[in-house]
Amino acid sequence: MRVFRARVFTPIADPFTTDSAKSYTYYDDGFLAIDGDRIVGIGDWREVPRQSSSLTQLGRDIVIAPGFVDTHLHAPQLEMIGSYGGDLLEWLNRYTFPTEAKFRDPAHAAMVARVFFDELLRNGTLCALIFSTIHEEATDIFFAEAERRGFRAIIGKTMMDRNAPDSLLESPRDSYEQSRALLQKWHKRGLLRYAITPRFAPTSTPELLEAAGQLKREFPDAYVHTHISENRNEVQWVHDLFPEAEYADVYDRYGLLGERTVLAHGVYLSEEELELLARRGSRIAHCPNSNLFLGSGLFRLHHTLEAGVAVGLGTDIGAGTTPSMFTTMADAYKVQQVQGISLSPFQLWYLATLGGARALSLGDECGSLEPEKSADFVMLDLKSTPLVALRSERASSVEDLLAGLIFTGDDRVVRECWIGGQMVASRS
Numbered sequence: 001m002r003v004f005r006a007r008v009f010t011p012i013a014d015p016f017t018t019d020s021a022k023s024y025t026y027y028d029d030g031f032l033a034i035d036g037d038r039i040v041g042i043g044d045w046r047e048v049p050r051q052s053s054s055l056t057q058l059g060r061d062i063v064i065a066p067g068f069v070d071t072h073l074h075a076p077q078l079e080m081i082g083s084y085g086g087d088l089l090e091w092l093n094r095y096t097f098p099t100e101a102k103f104r105d106p107a108h109a110a111m112v113a114r115v116f117f118d119e120l121l122r123n124g125t126l127c128a129l130i131f132s133t134i135h136e137e138a139t140d141i142f143f144a145e146a147e148r149r150g151f152r153a154i155i156g157k158t159m160m161d162r163n164a165p166d167s168l169l170e171s172p173r174d175s176y177e178q179s180r181a182l183l184q185k186w187h188k189r190g191l192l193r194y195a196i197t198p199r200f201a202p203t204s205t206p207e208l209l210e211a212a213g214q215l216k217r218e219f220p221d222a223y224v225h226t227h228i229s230e231n232r233n234e235v236q237w238v239h240d241l242f243p244e245a246e247y248a249d250v251y252d253r254y255g256l257l258g259e260r261t262v263l264a265h266g267v268y269l270s271e272e273e274l275e276l277l278a279r280r281g282s283r284i285a286h287c288p289n290s291n292l293f294l295g296s297g298l299f300r301l302h303h304t305l306e307a308g309v310a311v312g313l314g315t316d317i318g319a320g321t322t323p324s325m326f327t328t329m330a331d332a333y334k335v336q337q338v339q340g341i342s343l344s345p346f347q348l349w350y351l352a353t354l355g356g357a358r359a360l361s362l363g364d365e366c367g368s369l370e371p372e373k374s375a376d377f378v379m380l381d382l383k384s385t386p387l388v389a390l391r392s393e394r395a396s397s398v399e400d401l402l403a404g405l406i407f408t409g410d411d412r413v414v415r416e417c418w419i420g421g422q423m424v425a426s427r428s
């Protein structure tokens with residue numbers, strides 16, 4: 001058994017539905033005990049188990065917390081962050097498609113994959129739901145890099161057969177067969193899972209969505225990952241392409257809505273669509289930084305949660321401009337603030353950790369520090385920058401400490417990352 005002594009913070013329940021004081025645990029002088037890949041204890045230092053074989057004293061400047069969970073991002077778009085101007089549909093044509101076409105080259109994919117997982121770990125993200133491109137080999141490379149790092153990832157090959165440049169189109173048959181081969185190779189291999197990944201309805205013919213639905217029927221425990229209702233022009237386009245259905249119905253009629261379905265955005269969902277998603281148990285990845293960057297709109301968080309739809313936070317790189325979940329929490333705060341709602345630091349931190357893990361159906365495995373869960377955690381350094389040090393020293397409570405970290409923290413705060421009891425990244 002290995003024991004770490006430090007400050008310890010973890011969400012343990014949903015602060016949107018439970019009293020916030022009961023939604024977390026925090027020890028000013030606490031311990032985290034791990035054995036192999038599992039957490040075996042967490043608590044006040046005075047109650048530390050005596051038989052610990054190895055003790056690491058981290059001191060009061062370190063907070064041990066669960067790693068961040070990013071519920072939606074695009075690995076191939078890392079290199080185009082900040083490509084400015086235009087709304088979603090212009091941005092896809094002008095920047096995204098040419099960038100994604102480069103991933104036909106495996107050497108390019110391998111280079112980006114290395115930088116991509118470096119960046120996630122540097123920012124304390126230990127679990128993510130990831131879009132690749134349409135390329136089978138590039139997707140295989142992203143999986144292999146995640147495995148090499150010991151990273152907990154759900155990845156999928158993008159499926160597209162219309163409304164994109166020819167170099168990014170495939171036949172529904174090829175899309176099905178390549179997705180199926182990747183799924184069989186990687187799904188449930190160690191910490192990796194496969195997501196059936198049609199880009200979104202406008203780049204899909206009915207035949208492609210049928211192929212995706214067939215995969216889901218064959219592999220019911222695989223994920224489905226796509227976009228929905230991000231932008232008003234996109235919603236109108238879906239109505240034009242599929243005149244007989246609302247956006248959510250388009251996915252539903254092909255059997256693509258279930259508990260392991262994660263839909264990015266959901267800014268303009270109707271009451272009927274929210275009700276359908278709630279009935280199917282499907283989840284929304286809220287990507288505030290991306291919604292602001294592309295000018296897509298303001299997500300109605302409470303409305304969505306109250307409809308019974310679970311929500312996680314996503315960076316949505318490269319429409320999102322940062323891999324940092326600190327900034328993503330800060331932007332989630334601001335998106336609600338301009339709608340007259342103030343999210344608490346506990347609510348933000350929940351969305352970025354346990355809430356995200358639950359949105360990915362991984363809440364029994366990661367997202368919080370609780371006995372029997374995987375030993376996935378980060379060490380946050382309260383002395384990492386002069387500003388973080390000043391703000392943390394002035395913090396009047398754990399709530400205030402977390403608020404300070406959300407708004408002043410960045411990758412320099414993350415000192416070490418551990419996944420499954422193994423250190424997978426360190427600043428030193």
Ligand SMILES: [Zn+2]
Nearest residue numbers: 074227264316
């Ligand atoms: Zn996206």
